[in-house]
Amino acid sequence: xxxxxxxxxxxxxxxxxxxxxxxxxxxxxxxxxxxxxxxxxxxxxxxxxxxxxxxxxxxxxxxxxxxxxxxxxxxxxxxxxxxxxxxxxxxxxxxxxxxxxxxxxxxxxxxxxxxxxxxxxxxxxxxxxxxxxxxxxxxxxxxxxxxxxxxxxxxxxxx
Amino acid sequence: xxxxxxxxxxxxxxxxxxxxxxxxxxxxxxxxxxxxxxxxxxxxxxxxxxxxxxxxxxxxxxxxxxxxxxxxxxxxxxxxxxxxxxxxxxxxxxxxxxxxxxxxxxxxxxxxxxxxxxxxxxxxxxxxxxxxxxxxxxxxxxxxxxxxxxxxxxxxxxx
Numbered sequence: 630x631x632x633x634x635x636x637x638x639x640x641x642x643x644x645x646x647x648x649x650x651x652x653x654x655x656x657x658x659x660x661x662x663x664x665x666x667x668x669x670x671x672x673x674x675x676x677x678x679x680x681x682x683x684x685x686x687x688x689x690x691x692x693x694x695x696x697x698x699x700x701x702x703x704x705x706x707x708x709x710x711x712x713x714x715x716x717x718x719x720x721x722x723x724x725x726x727x728x729x730x731x732x733x734x735x736x737x738x739x740x741x742x743x744x745x746x747x748x749x750x751x752x753x754x755x756x757x758x759x760x761x762x763x764x765x766x767x768x769x770x771x772x773x774x775x776x777x778x779x780x781x782x783x784x785x786x787x788x
Numbered sequence: 789x790x791x792x793x794x795x796x797x798x799x800x801x802x803x804x805x806x807x808x809x810x811x812x813x814x815x816x817x818x819x820x821x822x823x824x825x826x827x828x829x830x831x832x833x834x835x836x837x838x839x840x841x842x843x844x845x846x847x848x849x850x851x852x853x854x855x856x857x858x859x860x861x862x863x864x865x866x867x868x869x870x871x872x873x874x875x876x877x878x879x880x881x882x883x884x885x886x887x888x889x890x891x892x893x894x895x896x897x898x899x900x901x902x903x904x905x906x907x908x909x910x911x912x913x914x915x916x917x918x919x920x921x922x923x924x925x926x927x928x929x930x931x932x933x934x935x936x937x938x939x940x941x942x943x944x945x946x947x
Contacts, residue, residue, distance in 0.1 A: 643888075645886045646885055743856075743884065748843070
């Protein structure tokens with residue numbers, strides 16, 4: 630534990646939400662312009678993996694991860710959920726940063742996020758076929774995460 | 789004139805109330821958050837005081853003014869109003885956020901190790917002490933050789 634703390638691999642503040650290998654919780658969220666909303670049923674009927682990204686216009690790390698998500702969107706579909714955000718603010722954010730999302734839903738009261746075990750934004754989930762959560766991070770997406778973890782896992786879920 | 793004993797007790801009771809008053813105050817920001825039924829509200833507060841705010845981490849959701857804490861308070865009250873038991877609500881939270889959300893962690897192998905660590909350290913200490921003191925403090929010196937004995941007697945005789 631102590632050596633992990635110095636190396637950065639162990640953080641006692643980490644929230645280990647037990648989301649892995651579970652189906653996504655029941656939810657149905659309305660559209661967030663310019664995208665189309667989605668529900669648990671949409672994710673469960675998927676045949677190939679999708680990245681679900683919780684974001685907000687008021688969240689600074691979300692701004693930082695936008696270029697990375699925009700570079701990823703060609704290889705892996707990304708669905709966004711605007712967390713506790715005013716519709717016009719979320720729209721402005723996506724227009725400014727470049728829209729990486731194939732679909733965008735709005736979680737205005739933040740209650741769907743609690744059902745997902747989200748504790749803050751950004752949080753990202755890799756959803757495998759059948760709507761099962763296969764990977765999860767509560768920190769901004771980086772290039773390294775994509776090359777080392779997300780893409781290898783997504784490719785293995787496709788076949 | 790002598791003070792009536794009842795009055796004296798009254799003053800003490802009043803002082804005690806004032807002393808403990810700050811502990812009674814919870815951080816529910818807005819009275820509209822509270823449940824109309826005082827018994828239910830009390831239960832919700834009891835549950836909430838056992839749940840960690842995942843933003844401020846060392847505060848309970850009842851004490852924290854973070855947005856997420858307010859949402860979690862709302863969820864707890866929803867479940868209480870639905871008539872769920874304390875255990876059911878706690879399980880619901882742990883199911884989503886892991887044991888980290890519990891301010892009073894359950895007994896697991898990891899926490900058990902934490903509890904028995906002082907005893908374990910004491911046992912190891914006693915063991916090391918016993919092993920150290922068991923050995924004779926001074927080893928019997930190797931007997932002198934004949935040449936040494938002769939030299940020693942020479943030295944003592946000259947003196």
